[in-house]
Amino acid sequence: MTTRTSDGGRIELTDLCKRYGSGPLVVDHVTIDIASGEFVTLLGPSGSGKTTTLNMIAGFTEVTAGGIRLAGRDISLLPPHRRNFGMVFQNYALFPHMTVAQNVAFPLRERKVPKAEIERRVGEVLELVDLGGLGGRRPDALSGGQQQRVALARAVVFSPSVLLLDEPLSALDRKLRQSLQQEIKRLHQELGLTFVFVTHDQDEAMALSDRVAVFNSGRIERIGSPADLYREPGTRFVARFLGESNLFDGRLRADGVYEWNGHKWAAPAADGTPEDIDLLVRPERLRIATAPDEPPPGANQAPATVTSLSFQGTHLRIELDYGGGVAGCAVVPPDAAGDGLRPGSRIIAHWDPGHQALATRN
Amino acid sequence: MTADAITSEQATRPPRQNRPDRRRVLSPAGRKRAAGLLLLLPALIALTMFFVLPLVSIVVDSVTDPEPGLSNYAQLFTDGYTLRVLGRTLVVALVVTAAGVLLAYPYTYMMTLAGPTTRAVMVTVVLVPFWTSMLARNFAWMVLMQDGGVVQGALGLVGLGGTRLLGTTFAVTVSMTQVLLPFMVLPMYSVMQQIDRRLLLAGQSLGASRLSSFRKVYFPLSLPGVVAGASLVFVLALGFYVTPALLGSPQNALIAQVISVRTRELLDFGGGGAMGVFMLIVTLAVLAASRRLTGLGSAARVGQMGAGQAVAGQAVAGRNER
Numbered sequence: 001m002t003t004r005t006s007d008g009g010r011i012e013l014t015d016l017c018k019r020y021g022s023g024p025l026v027v028d029h030v031t032i033d034i035a036s037g038e039f040v041t042l043l044g045p046s047g048s049g050k051t052t053t054l055n056m057i058a059g060f061t062e063v064t065a066g067g068i069r070l071a072g073r074d075i076s077l078l079p080p081h082r083r084n085f086g087m088v089f090q091n092y093a094l095f096p097h098m099t100v101a102q103n104v105a106f107p108l109r110e111r112k113v114p115k116a117e118i119e120r121r122v123g124e125v126l127e128l129v130d131l132g133g134l135g136g137r138r139p140d141a142l143s144g145g146q147q148q149r150v151a152l153a154r155a156v157v158f159s160p161s162v163l164l165l166d167e168p169l170s171a172l173d174r175k176l177r178q179s180l181q182q183e184i185k186r187l188h189q190e191l192g193l194t195f196v197f198v199t200h201d202q203d204e205a206m207a208l209s210d211r212v213a214v215f216n217s218g219r220i221e222r223i224g225s226p227a228d229l230y231r232e233p234g235t236r237f238v239a240r241f242l243g244e245s246n247l248f249d250g251r252l253r254a255d256g257v258y259e260w261n262g263h264k265w266a267a268p269a270a271d272g273t274p275e276d277i278d279l280l281v282r283p284e285r286l287r288i289a290t291a292p293d294e295p296p297p298g299a300n301q302a303p304a305t306v307t308s309l310s311f312q313g314t315h316l317r318i319e320l321d322y323g324g325g326v327a328g329c330a331v332v333p334p335d336a337a338g339d340g341l342r343p344g345s346r347i348i349a350h351w352d353p354g355h356q357a358l359a360t361r362n
Numbered sequence: 363m364t365a366d367a368i369t370s371e372q373a374t375r376p377p378r379q380n381r382p383d384r385r386r387v388l389s390p391a392g393r394k395r396a397a398g399l400l401l402l403l404p405a406l407i408a409l410t411m412f413f414v415l416p417l418v419s420i421v422v423d424s425v426t427d428p429e430p431g432l433s434n435y436a437q438l439f440t441d442g443y444t445l446r447v448l449g450r451t452l453v454v455a456l457v458v459t460a461a462g463v464l465l466a467y468p469y470t471y472m473m474t475l476a477g478p479t480t481r482a483v484m485v486t487v488v489l490v491p492f493w494t495s496m497l498a499r500n501f502a503w504m505v506l507m508q509d510g511g512v513v514q515g516a517l518g519l520v521g522l523g524g525t526r527l528l529g530t531t532f533a534v535t536v537s538m539t540q541v542l543l544p545f546m547v548l549p550m551y552s553v554m555q556q557i558d559r560r561l562l563l564a565g566q567s568l569g570a571s572r573l574s575s576f577r578k579v580y581f582p583l584s585l586p587g588v589v590a591g592a593s594l595v596f597v598l599a600l601g602f603y604v605t606p607a608l609l610g611s612p613q614n615a616l617i618a619q620v621i622s623v624r625t626r627e628l629l630d631f632g633g634g635g636a637m638g639v640f641m642l643i644v645t646l647a648v649l650a651a652s653r654r655l656t657g658l659g660s661a662a663r664v665g666q667m668g669a670g671q672a673v674a675g676q677a678v679a680g681r682n683e684r
Binding site: 058059060079080081084085086087089091093094095096097106107110111154155158164 | 558560561563564565566567568569570571572574575578579582583
């Protein structure tokens, strides 16, 4: 129903700032170049400026400084109804006094689309989100998941160039959330629109996005593909926010040795300038050994105490205490750790130095 | 009865001995119903004694006094005078309602936008006159409207000096509008504050301008409050007595004054009763129409309407306590 135009959905934010009154910057020089058809997630804790950024893109919030360009054209002064963006809200924001079909027809009516055409497109888009036959219902007669699908249909029926999604799944329970994630992903692939998705849920961000922009106190801390950000978070904040990790707050020495709590580990990737920096290892990269001679040569080792074990079917999750106030965890195949492990067991956690990453503190 | 019928009946009915014996033990549901009736009893007795019986007596008087028949009702529509009063009353009630809607809607809308402090002030501004005695308020209006009073003086500034206000239907309408404003604002507010303002943003994101979004999304959702407030004010205005008695004149009497004169001075209980019954019918018709108007909406809207009526009900209760 829509054709992908080469550059029609490209959004450039340049040094976008927002300040309320004389308060601090809630959005602080945010710069992103979102390609047409890309799925970009703005991820961050509440109050990190991600929703304000989205609202500025939508036109609901006035821009304090900086620019918003759509397909090369500055739109920062355009009122929301002239921007031609679809928007999906956290609470669905369906019009309760209209039927599902009337809700979906609303943007078409506003655009003075002929009646027969409206009917055809409403039918089409309701089929697209699997709601064919429910057009005559009132929104309050639908389940939460169905309501959000109506909201999705309403937001894409007028073929916008960009779809903005403001935590669209956070009001749903876990199972529905996952099926709607798939739905959103499918819609993105079928429609080829630019999606800008706001969430505080890292799993959602990783599962859906081409790129994730991690927000921290108004700034974009890091932006990259989910895999890159997971592998090389770059900062402690991103490491903590995106996935779990075993994070050591030690020091990198000039000779490429990382020191933490008396342990010395190889840090080959380092450039040799001494620095207070974090070293992190993701749980699935960690191996567990019960004897000191077990780890392969060259592996970095850290003794630890098992604090708890939980069997998760596909894997075994082992919570660890490294001492020095650092706790972490390992995720291993269920049979990889032997049967002797129980809370209180002393073990040696080890990993390939190539699987660790350094992250700055901020 | 054929054998077939008997067996099918036995099959569908549960065995007799399994039924609870009502004479000895009440089922939980039955007990609940009994308790409910007991709780209702005081109100039922009071309503019957002080409302139903007098009402019945009025209706009976209206068709028996001075002689059996519908002559009192026929007179309502034939003596000319009563019809004129009825017409005037209806017009005043309509104008008061319309003016009330026009004044209250923007005010109430601002209330939903205001911060907590401003909102508290705005509520108080509406309620303070509502809490002051009805007589005090009407005397205040008399002072304002009297010959040589403030309002007349102000009119003088724009070249309308010497316009007589006191004793006119205009004065009655203005003060009734003020007196009845809380009944408009409160049900409107209870509906408006429940409307999710993000719906307006949604409308804008879908291509509607701010104004269009308001007109197509917010306004229809606020209508139940408008209808609740308007029907309440209209019904109250129909039967208003104090304001027209103090600020109006016998030449421009409204229906309540005429009923009062009939019953207290002319002792024409039948005629007064007929007027009262007629007004009651008009009132019920208005309420039914407003219920119908909002009933066309969704269940949620009816719920909001209910909330609006609840607030209105509290307002009425508060007023009647004085």
